[in-house]
Amino acid sequence: YVAGDLAAHAVPPPIPVPDRSLEPEIPRPTVAIRSPGNHPFIFRKMIEGPRGPLVPRLGDLVQVLDRGGLPLGYGLWNPRSQISLRILSREPQAPGVDFWTRRIDEAVKLRLDLLGVEAESNAYRVLHAEGDGLSGLIVDRFDDVLSVEVFSLGMYQRIGPILELLAARLGTKHFRVRVDERVALQEDFAGRPVVSPKLPPRVTVTEHGVRYRIHFAEGHKTGFFCDQRDNRRELAKFCKDRTVLDACCYTGGFGLNALIRGGAREVTCIDLDEKAVALAKDNGNANNVRLDVVHADAFGYLRQMGLNGRQYGVVVLDPPKFIGDREEVSLGKRKYFDLNVLGMGLVEPGGLLLTCSCSGLLDAAEFQGLLKAASRKANRSVQLLAMTGASADHPVALDAPEGAYLKVAWLRMGERLPQPLSGDPDAPADPAS
Numbered sequence: 001y002v003a004g005d006l007a008a009h010a011v012p013p014p015i016p017v018p019d020r021s022l023e024p025e026i027p028r029p030t031v032a033i034r035s036p037g038n039h040p041f042i043f044r045k046m047i048e049g050p051r052g053p054l055v056p057r058l059g060d061l062v063q064v065l066d067r068g069g070l071p072l073g074y075g076l077w078n079p080r081s082q083i084s085l086r087i088l089s090r091e092p093q094a095p096g097v098d099f100w101t102r103r104i105d106e107a108v109k110l111r112l113d114l115l116g117v118e119a120e121s122n123a124y125r126v127l128h129a130e131g132d133g134l135s136g137l138i139v140d141r142f143d144d145v146l147s148v149e150v151f152s153l154g155m156y157q158r159i160g161p162i163l164e165l166l167a168a169r170l171g172t173k174h175f176r177v178r179v180d181e182r183v184a185l186q187e188d189f190a191g192r193p194v195v196s197p198k199l200p201p202r203v204t205v206t207e208h209g210v211r212y213r214i215h216f217a218e219g220h221k222t223g224f225f226c227d228q229r230d231n232r233r234e235l236a237k238f239c240k241d242r243t244v245l246d247a248c249c250y251t252g253g254f255g256l257n258a259l260i261r262g263g264a265r266e267v268t269c270i271d272l273d274e275k276a277v278a279l280a281k282d283n284g285n286a287n288n289v290r291l292d293v294v295h296a297d298a299f300g301y302l303r304q305m306g307l308n309g310r311q312y313g314v315v316v317l318d319p320p321k322f323i324g325d326r327e328e329v330s331l332g333k334r335k336y337f338d339l340n341v342l343g344m345g346l347v348e349p350g351g352l353l354l355t356c357s358c359s360g361l362l363d364a365a366e367f368q369g370l371l372k373a374a375s376r377k378a379n380r381s382v383q384l385l386a387m388t389g390a391s392a393d394h395p396v397a398l399d400a401p402e403g404a405y406l407k408v409a410w411l412r413m414g415e416r417l418p419q420p421l422s423g424d425p426d427a428p429a430d431p432a433s
Helices: 003-009 097-115 153-157 159-170 181-187 226-238 253-261 274-286 298-307 326-344 364-378
Strands: 030-033 041-043 047-051 061-065 071-077 083-089 123-128 137-142 145-150 174-178 202-207 210-215 243-247 266-271 292-295 312-317 347-357 380-388 407-416
Touching: 030 071, 061 083, 071 153, 097 123, 097 159, 123 159, 123 202, 123 226, 137 159, 145 159, 153 159, 159 174, 210 253, 210 274, 226 253, 226 312, 226 347, 226 380, 243 253, 243 298, 253 266, 253 274, 253 312, 266 274, 266 298, 274 292, 298 326, 312 326, 326 347, 326 364, 347 380, 364 380, 364 407
Parallel strands: 030 061, 145 174, 243 266, 243 312, 266 292, 312 347
Antiparallel strands: 030 047, 041 083, 061 071, 071 083, 123 137, 137 145, 202 210, 347 407, 380 407
């Protein structure tokens, strides 16, 4: 090889793990805010500005003051983001290693001691951002791998020491850190992915006796959706000898539970993502079952099945997030409405529709209103059996209620009504009109 060839074929150097100290720096900069509240997010418009001679740097731990100079606590500073401050602590002393250790210990005790999640699975959420008092940080455990999603520049800068504390507490050996492109734009930093030197390309986890292979390079978010664990378990109770359609199946979690634990007669999984289709088939192989997985757009597939007169005993609708920000609310609501109209039309009388929304900007009451409007459009009577959410290892801080992002409605579909119902004021307007 010539020198240029050698450079082209060289293995790229590993990205160093950000390792900013968890100890507070002295002296500490201070930032004043206009209107104190209990939410951990302090938006840019609520910031009065830095106080004193020190100008805070990006990601700094700063003391937060009210307009009169009274201390309110401490937070991580990033004026480039709309969320310019993320409150960490409201205690009088600055948070140091002891604070971070205590927060992590509390989170781990919740999962292992109170919830006993490891009796059900070796895949669970360890840290749930605001729900565990660590805004901007999500950590899932998959066997001996910690899979991290970061939403804050300050958290990203300190991720190395945080991972060391977690590994020491949990005994894990590997990690991967991911920053979504949208988050990197919002936070205005180059959050490159970081992985431990010997991270395996995949791990196998078990949940309620069902095996899943998690491929880190191919998966979304942290690699596997632990939030649906309890709902996957409960779905199996409705599937005995029924035909099941799992729309937007991702890795096939609902479909596999229906088939393996629920004794379904027939299960069809569909997803538009080719990688997800391959993952779902691989998970079928991991459980020695043949999972019928179709590469298709959910809207088109459901519409075609309706035209074919196809009926299912159970239909699962678990789409990706249709509402990512406030500009997408109108279009996202319309997508949820249309998808549920199509899904309701495919459920046989007396069957179950399990329908989900993971959009934090659509609250449970609005989602239920959309489902009511969809049932009128589908001309079906519907009984709401239950509204559930994420499993308990995804706790919600009452001061940050948007952490309850997952809404799951369990609907028993009745007979088709003899006369079409009139329009419903809860139906979303058509964005195209």
